[in-house]
Amino acid sequence: MAEEKLLTKREVVTEFRRREILRSAQEVFAREGFQEATMDKIAQNAGVSKGTLYLYFKNKTDLFFQAIDEKLNEFISLIHKSLEGDHPPLKKIWNVVSTQMEFFEDHKAFFKVCLNIRGGLYLEHPQEYFERLKEKYQPYFNEISQVIEQGCEQGTFCQVEPMKAAYLLAEMINSLILYRIIHETTNPVTQDEKLIYRVFLRGLLKKGAE
Amino acid sequence: MAEEKLLTKREVVTEFRRREILRSAQEVFAREGFQEATMDKIAQNAGVSKGTLYLYFKNKTDLFFQAIDEKLNEFISLIHKSLEGDHPPLKKIWNVVSTQMEFFEDHKAFFKVCLNIRGGLYLEHPQEYFERLKEKYQPYFNEISQVIEQGCEQGTFCQVEPMKAAYLLAEMINSLILYRIIHETTNPVTQDEKLIYRVFLRGLLKKGAE
DNA sequence: TACTATAATGACTATTAAGTTATTACAATG
DNA sequence: CATTGTAATAACTTAATAGTCATTATAGTA
Secondary structure: OOOOOOOOHHHHHHHHHHHHHHHHHHHHHHHHHHHHOOHHHHHHHHOOOHHHHHHHOOOHHHHHHHHHHHHHHHHHHHHHHHOOOOOOHHHHHHHHHHHHHHHHHHOHHHHHHHHHHHHHHHHHOOHHHHHHHHHHHHHHHHHHHHHHHHHHHOOOEOOOOHHHHHHHHHHHHHHHHHHHHHOOOOOOHHHHHHHHHHHHHHOOEOOOOO | OOOOOOOOHHHHHHHHHHHHHHHHHHHHHHHHHHHHOOHHHHHHHHOOOHHHHHHHOOOHHHHHHHHHHHHHHHHHHHHHHHOOOOOOHHHHHHHHHHHHHHHHHHOHHHHHHHHHHHHHHHHHOOHHHHHHHHHHHHHHHHHHHHHHHHHHHOOOEOOOOHHHHHHHHHHHHHHHHHHHHHOOOOOOHHHHHHHHHHHHHHOOEOOOOO
16 A cells, blocks of 8 residues: 555656756856856756756746755755754854854855855845845854854853844854955865854953953 | 146046046946946936947946946045054054944945955956956955054964954954845944954953853 | 037947747657 | 657747947037
8 A cells, every 4th residue: 555656757857857957057157157157058058958947947047046045955954953952152153163164165166156146136136036035044143143142141152132243253254265265275174263263252352461 | 837737628528527427337336236237327327328438438347347446445545544653453453443334334335336246256257357356455454464463463462364364354344234234224333343343352252251 | 710630429230148939859648 | 559748949039238330519729
């Protein structure tokens, strides 16, 4: 009675096509950005014709957002996992820093796309997509902000607006990823992780100074 | 003998046109971003015909970069002025934070354009323009980094790579400007300036904690 | 005022690329 | 193996816009 939901050949092909198109789109968008990436290039790269793209995706913007959606999910779920369990806030902050740093170190092209989106969203995509992405990021900022709130309550951290502090931390991490890209740094990420961790928690001031 | 270099009517008009086009371009680019801003819109907004734009500027990209150039100069020279004189590093850090925060608070549209450029540069503009802009920003990062170096030497700051610390500071400031834009915050910037100043120098950790 | 050179115009061209659709290929099914 | 409906194709349409150029207007000058 095991109602084995065997996929027909057609369903298999359909799923395979969809994946292949998404993979191709990720590649081309990451390499060329939204404008320069054309539907023709993506189709060719995927080994299908342009018309086929439109059987699977409504339009270019739709394809774009679905393409990044997956990697973004991956990132956000990594962050989520790194915050599971009952650890002290300091440990969790460290986990965020190292997880994010290492993820983008391994996905530099995707990092550029993220910058690209954020920069372009305010100006070059329909408001609707901005809202969608904002929602997408929400859990990420919420989780960091909760960690900070927890730290405040426990008396580990100073009193701050947790969400603002979360933004600060997130952008501190991004700034060093950017630094690494611009200066083509190859030294171990761990050094930069430590730097962020230290500055975010203790600041630049030397003990006893001022 | 006062060799008064009187401008002819033609020269006056020419200079006026040029200024008017730049002003219009700043406006339209800030409102719509690079892609959406068309030469027609810019021309119409400036009250000239499209052909005229090409008498004054080589092409769209050229116009774009000349349009932002001016505001960028203004910003960089403000930062420069705020670092003049013989003040202790702490005072100078404060000056950077408040100058930058307040400048972008007053020029939110321009801030968006800056994000837009940075995001798009890696992917959507010729490498040449990226290099040009990098050079443009150089003095800004150099000055901050020198302040930090000075602080290190004087024993006020911990030992860090000054340029990385400069990046950290710059992006911390940007992160809160971004926060203000996204959350449509209207509370006084001074609060946010103080937050950055404190976190950058002393971090989030409560005295005596951990 | 008349002549010349430069500035300005806007219709025009050329290109690019998103999205459509008529046609063809192919998988499922009895 | 024949029939049918769905998937895929690629040539086509459409729209947008950067950049050009022949024509017109205007400032400088004698």
